[in-house]
Amino acid sequence: VIFNKRKMNSNSSSASSSNFDRASYTEQQQTQVLPSRSGFVIEEVNSENEAEFGSVASGSPIAMAAATESMIPNLFTTLPPIRDFLDTGSSQIQDQTIQECLPFLAGIEEDVKTNAYGVPNLDRKRHIHFLHKTLARLPAGYVAADASRPWMFYWALNGLRTMGEEISDYRERVISTISPIQNSTGGFGGGNGQASHLAPTYAIILSLALVGGKEALEVIDRKAMWKWLGALKQKDGSFQMSVGGEVDMRGAYCATVIISLLDLPLELPKDSSAWSPEHTSFLSGLPEWVARCQTFEGGFSSRPDAEAHGAYAFCALGCLCIIGDPHVVIPKYLDVPRLISWLSARQYAPEGGFSGRTNKLVDGCYSHWVGGCWPLLEACLEGPSSPTTSNTNLSNSIYSREGLIRYILCCCQDQSKRGGLRDKPSHSSDSYHTCYVLAGLSSAQHKWRFNLSESKSEQVENLTSAYQWTSEVMTEEPQIFDEEDRVKTLHPVFVIPEGVAEETRAYFASKGGF
Numbered sequence: 001v002i003f004n005k006r007k008m009n010s011n012s013s014s015a016s017s018s019n020f021d022r023a024s025y026t027e028q029q030q031t032q033v034l035p036s037r038s039g040f041v042i043e044e045v046n047s048e049n050e051a052e053f054g055s056v057a058s059g060s061p062i063a064m065a066a067a068t069e070s071m072i073p074n075l076f077t078t079l080p081p082i083r084d085f086l087d088t089g090s091s092q093i094q095d096q097t098i099q100e101c102l103p104f105l106a107g108i109e110e111d112v113k114t115n116a117y118g119v120p121n122l123d124r125k126r127h128i129h130f131l132h133k134t135l136a137r138l139p140a141g142y143v144a145a146d147a148s149r150p151w152m153f154y155w156a157l158n159g160l161r162t163m164g165e166e167i168s169d170y171r172e173r174v175i176s177t178i179s180p181i182q183n184s185t186g187g188f189g190g191g192n193g194q195a196s197h198l199a200p201t202y203a204i205i206l207s208l209a210l211v212g213g214k215e216a217l218e219v220i221d222r223k224a225m226w227k228w229l230g231a232l233k234q235k236d237g238s239f240q241m242s243v244g245g246e247v248d249m250r251g252a253y254c255a256t257v258i259i260s261l262l263d264l265p266l267e268l269p270k271d272s273s274a275w276s277p278e279h280t281s282f283l284s285g286l287p288e289w290v291a292r293c294q295t296f297e298g299g300f301s302s303r304p305d306a307e308a309h310g311a312y313a314f315c316a317l318g319c320l321c322i323i324g325d326p327h328v329v330i331p332k333y334l335d336v337p338r339l340i341s342w343l344s345a346r347q348y349a350p351e352g353g354f355s356g357r358t359n360k361l362v363d364g365c366y367s368h369w370v371g372g373c374w375p376l377l378e379a380c381l382e383g384p385s386s387p388t389t390s391n392t393n394l395s396n397s398i399y400s401r402e403g404l405i406r407y408i409l410c411c412c413q414d415q416s417k418r419g420g421l422r423d424k425p426s427h428s429s430d431s432y433h434t435c436y437v438l439a440g441l442s443s444a445q446h447k448w449r450f451n452l453s454e455s456k457s458e459q460v461e462n463l464t465s466a467y468q469w470t471s472e473v474m475t476e477e478p479q480i481f482d483e484e485d486r487v488k489t490l491h492p493v494f495v496i497p498e499g500v501a502e503e504t505r506a507y508f509a510s511k512g513g514f
């Protein structure tokens with residue numbers, strides 16, 4: 001079979017400047033790809049070469065690659081062994097992305113120091129500084145992002161808490177920013193004078209929970225919120241993002257998060273256009289609608305019959321894990337083997353990170369949107385823990401935590417003075433990526449356990465399933481990061497620090513009614 005379009009650059013013992021060539025994939029069985037700063041060259045692997053490889057002057061890129069070789073599995077420093085040869089725009093930018101990531105993964109990027117595992121340390125100080133800056137005065141260009149302002153402070157506050165930073169100094173500012181953007185008809189807009197929308201409302205409620213305290217939580221008009229959610233609920237079970245706006249999976253997730261955290265009644269307001277004698281609850285038709293969004297690939301689309309994407313997969317699983325216990329509700333509504341297949345295909349080698357959809361590129365933010373699906377799915381497969389079954393049913397991870405951690409620490413950190421985390425090395429850091437890359441790092445560093453509730457009947461009525469999660473340090477797999485780089489645990493459904501969702505819900509539950 002002839003796949004070669006160009007002559008392969010073979011038997012080069014010096015660090016050639018030629019970049020990896022698509023044709024060389026055919027030689028994968030016999031060759032090894034050695035990283036150099038200027039690209040990747042194919043070397044024939046034989047004992048002679050190995051001897052030569054060892055004798056390269058120390059300090060050269062190849063010698064450095066040799067030094068780190070033992071700590072970095074070949075999976076993350078060599079080209080993928082299997083691929084198809086259809087040459088398209090997508091395959092070309094995929095190849096470019098591999099070229100872009102390999103020097104970082106191999107630990108040969110200039111000015112990047114690596115630790116004993118061959119990964120850089122988490123540059124916590126710089127990332128914290130970066131997020132504080134995003135909470136200060138922003139450049140004029142950010143006017144265009146005005147409707148996303150609540151997201152900006154949720155990402156920054158959540159990222160800071162994930163890195164163990166105290167944020168209570170921001171409480172007063174959060175309260176004074178948020179109060180005027182609540183609408184009397186329920187919910188919050190993105191900014192002053194804007195119509196209520198589920199996305200900023202979700203970000204605002206999480207932010208209020210993050211800063212915590214009675215004064216912050218009392219900003220929310222829960223009765224108006226309940227009424228407004230009634231106006232968003234659709235007859236087919238789904239939710240619109242704003243009154244008269246689009247229906248999508250974000251709506252299903254944001255609405256269930258809000259109902260659950262604020263302990264709102266599940267009963268649909270009678271004046272909701274979705275109300276009927278058979279359709280009296282916010283949950284009516286909701287899991288069935290979520291199920292309709294699982295695509296032929298096994299992932300989830302924004303609404304029925306669209307393309308599967310990681311962000312919607314997390315929203316779908318998160319929504320279901322609020323409705324019920326993962327081992328009950330996920331298999332009841334979803335095709336689990338197909339979901340595992342699609343989710344597994346999101347993790348790439350050598351990059352180690354996740355893509356959001358088929359034939360697209362890795363991006364640090366999917367460390368959460370895709371990575372965050374794994375704990376929910378693992379809990380579904382392993383079943384609940386109870387005092388009698390604890391520790392007996394834990395299996396090893398069904399994704400490569402090592403790959404994800406390597407991608408995050410090697411490729412997603414801005415190592416310059418700027419700090420912050422990013423999509424991939426060629427992209428700039430921002431607060432969105434900083435928040436979700438850190439969330440992904442947290443979930444890769446920890447194991448989540450779903451605990452059996454004592455009272456089965458209570459949970460369906462009161463949505464208690466999401467409050468039965470506890471975290472543990474990962475012990476089943478070798479740890480490839482320094483202990484000082486461990487970040488805080490984030491609740492696997494609500495994506496705020498462990499304990500915060502529980503406190504918020506308890507605060508509203510103790511009030512009893514509006």
Ligand code: FPP
Nearest residue numbers: 199250253309311315355356357360361363
């Ligand atoms: C594609 O972008 C991205 C989407 C279609 C969905 C993005 C949505 C989220 C990240 C969050 C939704 C969740 C909530 C809770 C509001 P792209 O084409 O730029 O990226 P890609 O090439 O990686 O697919």
Ligand code: K
Nearest residue numbers: 356361363423
């Ligand atoms: K993108």
